[in-house]
Amino acid sequence: MTEAQTDVVDQDNLIDNENGLVDRRIFSDEGVYQAELKKIFARGWNFMCHDSQLPERGSYFTNYIGEDEVIAVRDDDLNVQVLINSCPHRGNTVCRAEQGKARSFFCSYHGWNFGLNGDLIGLPGQDTFYRGGIDKKDWGLTKAAKVESYKGFVFATLDPDAIPLDDFLGWVGRLGIDQIAEQGDVEVVDGVQKNIVKCNWKLAVDNLFDWYHPKISHGSAVKQGMLTEEFLAPMNQMVIMGEYGHAIGGAGVTEEAQQRLDKKYANVDTASNRKNPKNSNSWRGEQSAKDALGPVGIRSKGHPNIFPNLWVSTGGTQLCLRLPKGPMETELWWFTFVEKSMAPEVKRRVIQGAIHFFGPSGLLEQDDGENWSHATTGSKGLVTGSRPLNFKMGMGMDEVLIDPNSGQARIETVLTEHAQRWLYQSWAEWMKAENWEDLIKSHSPEPRGTF
Ligand code: FES
Ligand SMILES: [Fe+2]
Structure with missing residues (x-):
């Protein structure tokens, strides 16, 4: 009998090409899974949506890169932006619908408001509570590193x-x-x-x-x-x-x-x-x-x-x-x-x-x-x-x-x-x-x- 599942899996020797064998633990091991999120999903190109799903300015479709939820949205210049759907204030999602049309993304928790390109464009209490101690340009939504499309099929990656x-x-x-x-x-x-x-x-x-x-x-x-x-x-x-x-x-x-x-x-x-x-x-x-x-x-x-x-x-x-x-x-x-x-x-x-x-x-x-x-x-x-x-x-x-x-x-x-x-x-x-x-x-x- 080999080692129990609780042991750390040696990720370098899971696939045996010479003998056509695959270690079954790649289908259930948490460590392998976490490495996949980083090395495959965040690094690779992920399908987001088709152009026809974003017909006009403000059209959006929510999807995932690994387990990070993202919003693919047509911005003011009609380019597709891919924004991480998580408010930088406390992490709430800023878009709850799967698909639709928006003028901006308004966070339902404390009201930070983000433009279609992800920029923070407004927040309650900027002068009264923050008293000028926040620079909006530092607190936009995180963006995918690259967004490209092939014949109208839009893909994004988190790896620059x-x-x-x-x-x-x-x-x-x-x-x-x-x-x-x-x-x-x-x-x-x-x-x-x-x-x-x-x-x-x-x-x-x-x-x-x-x-x-x-x-x-x-x-x-x-x-x-x-x-x-x-x-x-x-x-x-x-x-x-x-x-x-x-x-x-x-x-x-x-x-x-x-x-x-x-x-x-x-x-x-x-x-x-x-x-x-x-x-x-x-x-x-x-x-x-x-x-x-x-x-x-x-x-x-x-x-x-x-x-x-x-x-x-x-x-x-x-x-x-x-x-x-x-x-x-x-x-x-x-x-x-x-x-x-x-x-x-x-x-x-x-x-x-x-x-x-x-x-x-x-x-x-x-x-x-x-x-x-x-x-x-x-x-x-x-x-x-x-x-x-x-x-x-x-x-x-x-x-x-x-x-x-x-x-x-x-x-x-x-x-x-x-x-x-x-x-x-x-x-x-x-x-x-x-x-x-x-x-x-x-x-x-x-x-x-x-x-
Ligand atoms: S979590 Fe979004 S405004 Fe506070
Ligand atoms: Fe089948």
Whole structure:
């Protein structure tokens, strides 16, 4: 028997890449979790919101960077600011609503008032009680170190040394977002679905690459015909791996099948396809999709994860954030996207599909959440926590293919756990690096040769 959970976990040796083993304590240990907040969430780029959620001056959306609540708000100059939602006086939140429009952020405790750029613009008793002993410019809301966006998808980091968002996303992260952004003029529909699962956030991320489980975990959905054999496609998988932990894992269309699809869609008119309510919302056959996603990207039907915790769901209709709420709890936020010119019936169908599959009422996520919760609990026992998990499927068995256009690495084979191993390998690199300079030097390049 190995050491009890109460001992300090040696954070340097939790992932064994050579043997495809993961120390289960990464799913429940408080010390590991606190290090993640600092080294992954505060350091990395976190998705905040989509431009369509901040339509005008004063529009705001509250979100999190790790466990720090933030307000993404369009300021007087129409730029997006990301402000820490905590009053510097006694720490009260200055914005309690999840989304809305404000002229300023007025603290409900003692009345300090903050402008849309976070500056302290007024406070009761400035002359009478403070008697001039406070300099307002020192007491604004704390701001994120950097805010940048890619095609209207806004991200923020607390680390001033973070590399530019575009470099962080790389080809894989951009391809993930392109699956939504390139559908046209997209917007988030009102109402982000939120639910809490008692699991570690990494198990929820690991699962989105996991095509081993659907036939078993989602057996009832298979029986109902919600999930088809074609969708599960276990013998035809594509894994694309990008720097800093991004990956896309899941079904891949073969080159021959893609050629057949190209012929089928050759004469489809994009505009009328979108407006015809009888058509599905899929845009993948359209020429614009091929131009935007490229010859490899168009064949990838898997799930992209933008490291650490942003999932683009199948079909590019939803984003899901897996927000950490302690080592053993995760809040899932589902953003649903529609293209503005879609027929209302098609929009309705997209929204109904989103509610039906995922989120608190989704048929699939109820199955998944149960498994993740029990797996999380199983990581903290004296005996259970001491036995590493097995990530060996396909290890060392596949050749990495290189896309001549982008230079991007991918594997096309049967079902594997390559994407999961890439996730945990990258996680370990983020956790070991002291700072961005270190991470830039020490992180793995995209794999080559055999993986
Ligand atoms: S806590 Fe905000 S004004 Fe006192
Ligand atoms: Fe699932």
